[in-house]
Amino acid sequence: MTSSAQPIRPSQESQVELVGRRAERRALDGVLSAVSAGRSGVLVLSGVLVLSGEAGIGKTALLDEVAGQIAEGLLVRVAGVESETEFAYAALHQLCIPLFERIEQIPGPQRAALLTAFGQRRSPTPDPFLVGLAVLSLVSEFVHQCPVFLIIDDQQWLDRASSIAIAFVARRLSAEPVGVVFATRTVGEELRGLPELVVGGLTDDDSRELLALNLDGPLDTSVRDRIIVEARGNPLALLEIPRALGRTGLAGGFGAPGVPLTHSLEGAFRHQLHGLPLPTRRLLALAAAEPAGDASTLWRAAEVLGIETNAAVPAVEAGLAEIGSRVRFRHPLIRSTAYRSVALSDRQLIHSALAAVIDRELDPDRRAWHLGHAAIGPDDEVAAELERCATRVRARGGVAAAAAFLERASALTLDPSNRCDRTIAAASAKAQAGALDVAKDLLKVADAAPMTELQRAQADLVRAQLAFISNHGNDAAPLLLGAARRLESIDPTLARETYLDTLSAAIFAGRLAVDGGVLEVSEAASAATRSLNTPGAADLLLDGMTTQHSAGFEKGLPNVREALRIYGPGMTTEQELRWMFLACVAAAHVWDLDRLMSLAVRHVQLSRDTGAVSELPLALSCLITPLLFTGRFGEAARAIDELTAAIDAMGNNLTPYGALSLAAMSGRRDHLQRLGSTAIHNAEHRGEGIGLTVNAWATALLENGHGRYHAAAEAAVYATSYPGDCTSAGWALIELVEAGSRTGDDAVASAALERLTEMTTPSGTDWGLGVEARSRALTTEGDAAEALYLEAIERLGRAGMGPDQGRAHLLYGEWLRRRRRRVDARAQLRSAHHLFDSIGMDAFAERARVELLATGETAQKRTNSRVAALTAQEAQIARLARDGLSNPEIGARLFISARTVQYHLSKVFAKLGIRSRSQLEHSLPELAT
Structure with missing residues (x-):
């Protein structure tokens, strides 16, 4: 069985015999072999391949080659289109259409996220990683029927949301009979680290063979050699340059006036296009502007423009495009060149015609996009529609698309104040989408315009957002602090919310804060909640925590306790999640273990239930602390497994606080040193000072466990040296008392005890x-x-x-x-x-x-002999299976497919000599620790 999500006619580079490419063919054969191995239940190690190389180098021909070898299975093939990059999940939707018959078999939250992303359900904005997990589950379900082959051409032009989701799937495949092959010009962030093969140029001998196979007329030897030099091994250039020269040039009239010979494929295509009649060029530009390839849309828009149907004949005869029930260009470069081959005024008319024929109700976003490009000057009505589109696509998780709509809306806005608002909003969306340089440029545009104090504060928030995204360390807090101060007299509610975010950022920056440290933030925020008659949980949390740092632990304790008591009820889910980390930090700081546990459990549950997968690493990190302090090391290890899987799946750069703590409490010196060395390097690079403190506390605890009290004292002194650390610095005081008393340094021990009791005595907790x-x-x-x-x-x-x-x-x-x-x-x-x-x-x-x-x-x-027989991944899957989780549930926790879970469980059963999950509890009781 074969299928194609987007039927694609082979490009010219694949309509000829594939010459050379022996290494590339071997690599693709490896993908097919890996799929066969996966079908047999063998762990797949090479079922994913990224082909990278310049335009026309032959990537699509290689994709056609591997597609032609697929005798059995579902073939799903999609290609990125340059003008489609702003439409969220457009490519992913095409990829999933052939798989949708299995959608009811995937977990409910994943199904809801996927349908929301595709605009088929109204639900909260789906987390992009939950969408990726949904596609992974969908593919994994389908392989029960047959192997699946995913071929993604022109990956560089996929919309960002689709690109992230498809790359996520490719990274998490292991035991499935699934092959994934990408073709891209350059390997971007999404594909980095996947198996890659750079497709280079053909050798001179292969170039001569390709020319000989595809030219039926005479070819002057000197012309042939010059073509080979100019083409530099690029197969498409080898085919296009002769087309540009024509028969006379090939026979010996090399370099005839007006026929430039150049390696630039775009130049060769431009030469061909300029030789066409203007109506034909306009028709091709129209086809290029509407990448869906629907011929009926093309002809309806052509009628609006007054273009006759016979205008298509020269383009078809020249082999540039095929216009039937669908419109297909011979090569993506022809599409982009055709679009730019007509004047700007023509392009604006083309977009206006497309907007006129696209249904307002069925496809409002695409219609608005064309209206935006049709506008000659500022147009507030179109700008407002683009802004509404941005809201719609953002709700589906299309942050990059929302950013594009907002950027165009700001350019079309006449009113300076509204334009500034939309520019700042576009910058924020660009930052979220990872387009950091574009976001910075938009902020420069906003800065150059007259701005209100509110707008300046909002711009500062975006700068802080940029700093936090690019470096989770000490850059964000000062920017947030500046924004919060601006907002106090403009929007007190937003100011308090910003102070809370600033406090979070300052806690992460810790001892590495240059400006905007915890003490500075606490002093600045001291008056933010004083005038409130009925402060809510977040207000009390802000007031209590900042008071503890600026005026003393005991003075801020009542408000912190009240905030923790009422935190949750009456708050929106978004608010709860936004400041749950701070609430957990506050509970630990006031030694309230019960509330810390309940808040952390709620944090994890909310993250899972709402699909806020990006929040999960921090939530799990909060949960691991009370699990460890109550001695539930088995549960902590399972949470660390899930945390590690989440960080690995998302590329998150959170310091592994839980793993450091477990290694210290378990007394595993080598493991802690390995973790600590990496954690210190990354924390210093990011400016995440809290990571340095946690590592020092963990080292002090471990050394006390081993009875190396001088080493413990040294680490504890460092851990307690920054007064703004809220949790591990306090725990390090305990280690310093023990280490000081054991080394005979009574003064150090007594001083540490005095600092400790300033917190523990008022806390009143056991x-x-x-x-x-x-x-x-x-x-x-x-x-x-x-x-x-x-x-x-x-x-x-x-x-x-x-x-x-x-x-x-x-x-x-x-x-x-x-x-x-x-x-x-x-x-x-x-x-x-x-x-x-x-x-x-x-x-x-x-x-x-x-x-x-x-x-x-x-x-x-x-002894732990039986545990030692299992790999780390087998042990974590065995823990979850022993606790009663199903394969799909384990897969969702560890960001792998249910089939991969089953593969690892079969290995566990074989190693332990058991036959069922029910025997795990008796076979591996030590896994509880």
């Missing part, structure tokens, strides 16, 4: 008071320490803080052993060892084991 009691015991002389250890054990046990409770047992046991109370010490050390061993805190477990040996008792080391 978590805060428990670690305070344990830390105070370390600095207390004589018998008074015993009551503090017992208090710490009780409080931390009541709070469910297994790791910290184990450390309290350990420290108490060590204290008892030093006081020669060996029997009492053994009881505490046994409890510590049991907790550490069951949780998976290997370094602390070993420390407890050694202490037990000193009392005359032994304890067995824990």
